[in-house]
Amino acid sequence: MGDVAGGARRGTLVGMAIIEVSGLRKRYGGRPVVDGVSFSVDEGEIFGILGPNGAGKTTTVECVEGLRVPDEGHVRVAGLDPLKDRAGVTELLGAQLQQSALQPKLTVREALELYASFYRRPANWRPLAERLGLGDRLETRFAKLSGGQQQRLFIALALIGGPRVVVLDELTTGLDPHGRRETWELIEEVRNSGVTVLLVTHFMEEAQRLCDRVAVIDGGRIAALDTPQGLIERATGSTVISFVPSRPLSDDELAALPLVRWERRKDDRLVIEGDDASANAVIALLARQRITVRQLRVTDATLDDAYLGLTAKES
Numbered sequence: 291m292g293d294v295a296g297g298a299r300r301g302t303l304v305g306m307a308i309i310e311v312s313g314l315r316k317r318y319g320g321r322p323v324v325d326g327v328s329f330s331v332d333e334g335e336i337f338g339i340l341g342p343n344g345a346g347k348t349t350t351v352e353c354v355e356g357l358r359v360p361d362e363g364h365v366r367v368a369g370l371d372p373l374k375d376r377a378g379v380t381e382l383l384g385a386q387l388q389q390s391a392l393q394p395k396l397t398v399r400e401a402l403e404l405y406a407s408f409y410r411r412p413a414n415w416r417p418l419a420e421r422l423g424l425g426d427r428l429e430t431r432f433a434k435l436s437g438g439q440q441q442r443l444f445i446a447l448a449l450i451g452g453p454r455v456v457v458l459d460e461l462t463t464g465l466d467p468h469g470r471r472e473t474w475e476l477i478e479e480v481r482n483s484g485v486t487v488l489l490v491t492h493f494m495e496e497a498q499r500l501c502d503r504v505a506v507i508d509g510g511r512i513a514a515l516d517t518p519q520g521l522i523e524r525a526t527g528s529t530v531i532s533f534v535p536s537r538p539l540s541d542d543e544l545a546a547l548p549l550v551r552w553e554r555r556k557d558d559r560l561v562i563e564g565d566d567a568s569a570n571a572v573i574a575l576l577a578r579q580r581i582t583v584r585q586l587r588v589t590d591a592t593l594d595d596a597y598l599g600l601t602a603k604e605s
């Protein structure tokens with residue numbers, strides 16, 4: 291696999307924290323939007339931040355980038371304070387630009403040359419552009435690129451300083467499923483080249499596929515932090531069983547079963563999350579009560595199920 295970071299890879303110490311956030315708080319107009327967030331990201335990880343709209347995700351990562359000043363708390367990137375060691379952090383952290391930050395008339399080549407000029411030791415942008423599939427688009431203006439090409443250019447610009455960490459905030463929002471999958475492969479290659487990735491996303495499938503660990507932020511606080519599989523097991527159990535019963539099951543009947551969670555859908559479908567013991571208990575209850583079922587489905591739980599369970603009160 292090619293080195294997507296353009297050969298900028300340095301030795302990594304997998305398992306060492308490269309980002310440390312502790313007791314982070316930020317208020318706007320007296321309202322806490324980040325309310326005591328702590329986490330650390332190991333070098334070489336893809337670390338995801340998930341959460342509902344307005345949960346405080348962007349505020350948190352912008353404090354990591356040194357773009358916002360926390361009211362309280364402690365942030366370190368490779369041991370540096372992003373506010374006090376601004377130049378040092380800029381050299382080692384690549385941030386994805388917001389769309390509006392690029393002039394529509396700027397060509398891909400001009401953008402790459404311009405951003406390379408910001409760094410003392412930039413990556414060689416030509417192989418980077420090739421690797422990101424932009425080699426034949428160098429003279430194309432930003433406004434004429436497809437959504438997927440624009441996202442690839444943002445990844446290239448985030449990598450051009452040869453960073454050890456990249457922060458990608460909702461990178462695949464607005465992409466079609468094909469473009470999203472291509473971007474996922476690129477993010478995996480970025481990580482495989484040794485760069486640590488801090489990824490803010492709304493897409494559970496994206497987090498499940500890419501992230502080594504995920505923090506779910508809700509109401510400015512960390513609701514859960516684990517591997518995607520750990521979150522799934524903790525929040526939902528491992529299995530989702532759904533069916534339309536010939537007569538409704540009562541809340542009391544359901545409460546007596548060893549389930550993690552259940553939900554009634556509009557079409558009378560009952561969705562039950564649990565484990566093998568839950569599945570057996572449901573089958574036994576149905577047999578005892580002579581309830582038949584239609585459209586029975588048994589599937590593995592996903593991060594989507596876990597997320598809905600973890601953020602259920604607010605959503």
Ligand SMILES: Nc1ncnc2c1ncn2[C@@H]1O[C@H](COP(=O)(O)OP(=O)(O)OP(=O)(O)O)[C@@H](O)[C@H]1O
Nearest residue numbers: 318319323341342343344345346347348349350492
């Ligand atoms: N500069 C600001 N001034 C006042 N309020 C702000 C400011 N920036 C963010 N907020 C508010 O802080 C809260 C958290 O915003 P933030 O952008 O961090 O959330 P988010 O989790 O990234 O949301 P989304 O998923 O919608 O991007 C929101 O209610 C937002 O309106």
